[in-house]
Amino acid sequence: MIVAERKPMAEILEMVKDCSRILVLACRGCVTVCSAGGEREAAILASLIRLGMKKHGKTIQIIEGSLVRQCDKEYIDAIDEWNGQYDAIVSTACGVGVNFIANLRKDTLVFPALNTTFFGGSAEQGVWMEQCAGCGDCVLHLTGGLCPVARCAKSLMNGPCGGSVDGRCEINKDTECIWQSIHDRLSGLGRRAQMDAIAPIRDWSSSGHGGPRKTVRNELTI
Amino acid sequence: MSFEPKITLFSCHYASQQSCAEHGKELQELGFPATITMVRVPCTGKVQVTALLKAFEDGADGVYVVGCPTDSCHNVKGSIRAAKRVVAVKKALEELGVEGGRIEMYHLPRGLHPEFVAAGVAMDKKIRALGPSAFQI
Numbered sequence: 001m002i003v004a005e006r007k008p009m010a011e012i013l014e015m016v017k018d019c020s021r022i023l024v025l026a027c028r029g030c031v032t033v034c035s036a037g038g039e040r041e042a043a044i045l046a047s048l049i050r051l052g053m054k055k056h057g058k059t060i061q062i063i064e065g066s067l068v069r070q071c072d073k074e075y076i077d078a079i080d081e082w083n084g085q086y087d088a089i090v091s092t093a094c095g096v097g098v099n100f101i102a103n104l105r106k107d108t109l110v111f112p113a114l115n116t117t118f119f120g121g122s123a124e125q126g127v128w129m130e131q132c133a134g135c136g137d138c139v140l141h142l143t144g145g146l147c148p149v150a151r152c153a154k155s156l157m158n159g160p161c162g163g164s165v166d167g168r169c170e171i172n173k174d175t176e177c178i179w180q181s182i183h184d185r186l187s188g189l190g191r192r193a194q195m196d197a198i199a200p201i202r203d204w205s206s207s208g209h210g211g212p213r214k215t216v217r218n219e220l221t222i
Numbered sequence: 223m224s225f226e227p228k229i230t231l232f233s234c235h236y237a238s239q240q241s242c243a244e245h246g247k248e249l250q251e252l253g254f255p256a257t258i259t260m261v262r263v264p265c266t267g268k269v270q271v272t273a274l275l276k277a278f279e280d281g282a283d284g285v286y287v288v289g290c291p292t293d294s295c296h297n298v299k300g301s302i303r304a305a306k307r308v309v310a311v312k313k314a315l316e317e318l319g320v321e322g323g324r325i326e327m328y329h330l331p332r333g334l335h336p337e338f339v340a341a342g343v344a345m346d347k348k349i350r351a352l353g354p355s356a357f358q359i
Contacts, residue, residue, distance in 0.1 A: 009314065040272070044275065047279060051318060054279075
């Protein structure tokens, strides 16, 4: 899922300082699962915005709404329900959702309430870990299913850098050395020899270095 | 002009059960501050962040939560969850430039112990010292 976290309140309050009516719009997709921008978090944000404005002697009317997802045209249409009732939307979706609203509603002011951080999963309750960098050229079949692009601090492609100690990364001791883990896992699977193969110089153009990426699947287009 | 704070207490059923005997008369006799409005909940683990913030929105100058001791919560982890939510609100208040000390968590044993009254007295004293909440306009 896409993992995100709320922006600092000072930043959000600065965005809405000239508004007297806003729509705080939750997303029931990934950001609900990572407890950053679902209906519950949107309610907390609405309360904090009201309190923050009150502190500055202002009042603000807040409508709380939510969409199934903010990353699909058909769901964005549902915001028309609140037309004329707000000066701006404060979206608690990931950056994709904010972009979709901006793409599809020319006259609507939309602000991001979250910082979108990474593609990850829940390691334990309340803890999320980055697992995938969305680099567009997956090598997981060569690395025992563990991603060196996202999970190695240096995104190395040919084994560990040599700086790790006891399986921990030299950049951050809280992080496992993923190449140590790849080695251990491949060894356990009887495939350690895979690590002897030299990975060629990588073409990073699929990783966004060639500009915004796009996927077209002709069998699905109309 | 003297300041009379408004304090909201969310107390778990178990930590506050004796406090409601005789309609709270005994509690008053023991010196429990009249500035405190108590909301009894089945478990403090049920108190959401939104409820704590709403208390401030509704005019509370201070808020505190009384739940079971961490090692003997009736609902195992309810008071631990509550304590974490109190910390989250404390941080959020500080983000808004308001004293984090306006919200506190207490873990107290069941029944009407002197600590229950002492916690109320301590909160009343602290909020009086802090003065009116910056959210009051």
